[in-house]
Amino acid sequence: xxxxxxxxxxxxxxxxxxxxxxxxxxxxxxxxxxxxxxxxxxxxxxxxxxxxxxxxxxxxxxxxxxxxxxxxx
Numbered sequence: 529x530x531x532x533x534x535x536x537x538x539x540x541x542x543x544x545x546x547x548x549x550x551x552x553x554x555x556x557x558x559x560x561x562x563x564x565x566x567x568x569x570x571x572x573x574x575x576x577x578x579x580x581x582x583x584x585x586x587x588x589x590x591x592x593x594x595x596x597x598x599x600x601x
Contacts, residue, residue: 563599568592 542549 560596560599564592564596567595567599
């Protein structure tokens with residue numbers, strides 16, 4: 529089998545069983561978000577920040593994206 533056959537079969541299956549694929553995708557996405565929130569909640573401390581520092585926003589985004597990718601893989 530080459531890559532085209534594998535991808536063709538995968539897309540054919542998704543077109544014919546789209547409800548099951550959508551449900552599985554939703555379940556995986558919810559699981560990844562839940563684990564990411566738990567990991568971020570336990571590692572960032574318990575003190576809420578009352579000030580917003582927009583300069584640190586890109587760094588926070590990269591950290592959250594990195595943990596999401598790590599949990600998703």
